[in-house]
Amino acid sequence: MLHVWFRGQQRPLAVWHLDERRWHLVDHWQQLFDIYGIHGAPNITLYFPSQHLLHVESSLTSAQIKQLGIGGQQYLFEELFLGSVEKLSVRQFGGEPTQLYAVDKNDIEAWQQSAALVGLNITAMLPDFLLLPIPEASSDAPELTAMTLYQDSVTTLSRQSDAQGLAVNFLPLLLSRLPSQTVIELLPAIDTDDGMASTQMQANTIALIKQQGFLVNLLPIYPEPVLIPERHALNFFAKKSQAVLSPYLKTAVMVALAAWVLQFATNGIELLRYQDAAAKTQSATAAQYQAWFPNEPLNPKGLLQTQLTPKLRQNSSDANAPVAVLSQVSPLIKQSSLTAQTLVLAPDALMLTLIAPDRSSLDGFISHLTTQGLSANLEQVNNTEQNQVLGHVRIIIVPSSADNLQVAPSRPALS
Structure with a gap:
């Protein structure tokens, strides 16, 4: 690995160069490949400028972070980043207080493409302040604080501790x-080729x-480089296959999936109930049709209305017979000076309760009905x-047909 x-x-x-324990300069990426890629495309660890690094020190614990x-x-860097914080790649480093570092994903993609x-x-992919050794205070003077500093014609870096480092824009400050x-x-x-400069x-x-x-x-x-850069906490390189959904998106997906499963189960139960009700209705309809018309079975493939309409039209005149008699x-009740108290209308008979001044008025009414061809009985008389x-x-x-009525023999009245 390079x-x-x-x-x-x-x-x-x-x-x-590990054997020399020093850095060698190349002009550009193509020259780097021409020199070190003769045996195939080598894997490289890239140390990018710490100037691209955003840093936040948080009082939250690692668990809370x-x-x-x-x-x-990402929103912890809202005041430090001018663009959308969703474009930041964030890493956590060190213990309490927790050190958080972020880099723009666009910069990461640009370096990868190069x-x-x-x-x-x-x-x-690590920030270059990690190349500096961790400062160690002298055991002889524990009151002193150590800081590592590096400066060349291109960059200036400092490192205050294992988890803290930065690019220095103005050293006196x-x-x-x-x-x-x-x-x-x-x-x-590292660029000692400049000599006197x-x-x-x-x-x-x-x-x-x-x-x-x-x-x-x-x-x-x-x-010097980091010993195991792939496992370092500030490794900002991530394969696309390692991308994971945010917890919020995971929760939303799970809720939507649960709602879809619940709706699917509800629709299935309703469908089963509908099919059961349809089967029971069809069975009850066939049984009722058979009771009405025992000599003619119901055709399940035909429309029920089509099979019932001719039979209903055939019996319509019989159903209208009581109304015709009424x-x-x-008119006869009015002519006989009677008052109708109650009327019971049935398919085969009319039951009337009449108030009359005397018995002879009721007998005259019965006679008028007989004259009209109706079969009438005076069943009971009370004072x-x-x-x-x-x-x-x-x-x-x-009823004997659609247009004629057959009158039953009359019974003597009860007194």
Whole structure:
């Protein structure tokens, strides 16, 4: 695996040589592939400029940070990022207080495409402040605070602890914010090809540090790569297949899926109930039809209305026979000076309760009905408190066809 230090656009790339424990410069990506890709496309670990890194120190615990989810962690950088925070890739590093770092996903994609265009494959992507060694306070002077500093013609980096580091835009401003009891460990620049320019830059930096009243310790080692970059907490490279849904989207998908399953189950139950009701209705209809018409079975494939209509039309005249008789009886009641108290209409008979002044009026009414061809019986006669007679008359109707009525033999009246 190649360790490549990308210090900025239009700047030489640095490649780590483990045998020499130093960095070698190449002009661009194509030259990098031409030199190191002779045995196939090598996997590389890219150290990108820490200037692209956003940093937030949070008082929340690691468990609380995890509960925020990806969306909640992104919104912690809302005041630091001008674009949409949803475009940030966030990583958590260190213990309490928790250090959160974020990088724009567009920058990550741009670096990946630059390597892919020449046939290189990035497997890890870390900020370049991790190249600096972790500062360690001297056991002889525990009151002193250590900070690692690196500076060359392209970049300036500092590292305050294992989980804290940054790109330095203006070194005097950084020095003005450090505690007075600070030892600065200065690393040599990797682009020593500049000769006098690099030496003069280092001398100026040492003079500035001493002018601010800090101790300077020159380290004889260059910035070195991370031992296992793929497993580092600040590895911002992620394969597309490793992308996962946010907790909020997972919850929404699960709720929608549960609602769909519930609706599907409800529709299934309603369909079963409908089919059961339809079968029972069809069975009851067939049984009723058989009771009405025992000599003719119901055809299940035909329409019920089509099979019933001729039979209903055939019996319509018989159903109208009581109404026709009533139309004959009503004028006779008025002519006989009788008062109808109750009327019971049945398919085969009319039952009337009449109030008359005397028995002879009821007998005359019966005679008029007989003259009209109706079969009428005076079944019972009672006296009322008003010195009137209450008579119960039964007119029997036996239809023989659609237009004629057959009158049953009359029975003698009861007195």
